[in-house]
Amino acid sequence: MFNVRVAPSAETIRRVLNAVCSGGLADLLGADPAGADTLAVDGKSARGSHTADVPAAHLLAAMTGTGQTVTHLRVPDKTNEITYFAARLEPFDLTGVTVTADALHTQSDHARFLVEHKKAHYLLLIKANHPGLFRQLRSLPWKQATARRYDREVGHGRKETRATRAPTITDLGLDFPHAVQASRILRHRTDLHSGR
DSSP: OOOOOOOOOHHHHHHHHHHHOTTTHHHHHOOOOTTOSEEEEEEEEOTTOOOSSSOOOEEEEEEETTSOEEEEEEEOTTSOGGGGHHHHHTTSOOTTOEEEEOGGGOOHHHHHIIIIISOOEEEEOOOTTSHHHHHHHHTSOGGGOOOEEEEEEEETTEEEEEEEEOOBOTTSOOOSTTOOBOOEEEEEEEETTTOO
């Protein structure tokens, strides 16, 4: 008779990884962001992971600008990714790294953590979910901005034009920790099929 070895099931592998490292395979094999130019932090709900009784798994991940996963963690139910932002980045040397995140992470505490504690830079989005800060940004002297860029591209059935302006905001009264520059991106899309 031949000795036949049976590979462990996917569930067994998942269970062992979770027992060894709560961040899973990304934390065991993840890249060190030290020396990277950028680190993108974003959360996503895992498609197909929900059941009738359990909500979809929500993951918070960080990736370098070269596409290497640094870490990811399932955000526990009944909480959100804001509370796990600093905990996921705490173990890493982020000196000089520019950390980008969406509007959900545009929090004063996150900005202070990155600049004061981790010696990093940040690029955070501001949307109408921060009404006071959004109003302050709208009132900046955008027409006086000398840093301007225009991009045009065609693809995915649409033509897109982006106009970017970036005034220096030091001493302009923006109420957000360590903010020294703002950029405004105006995007115009035209559907190539409908012309709208």
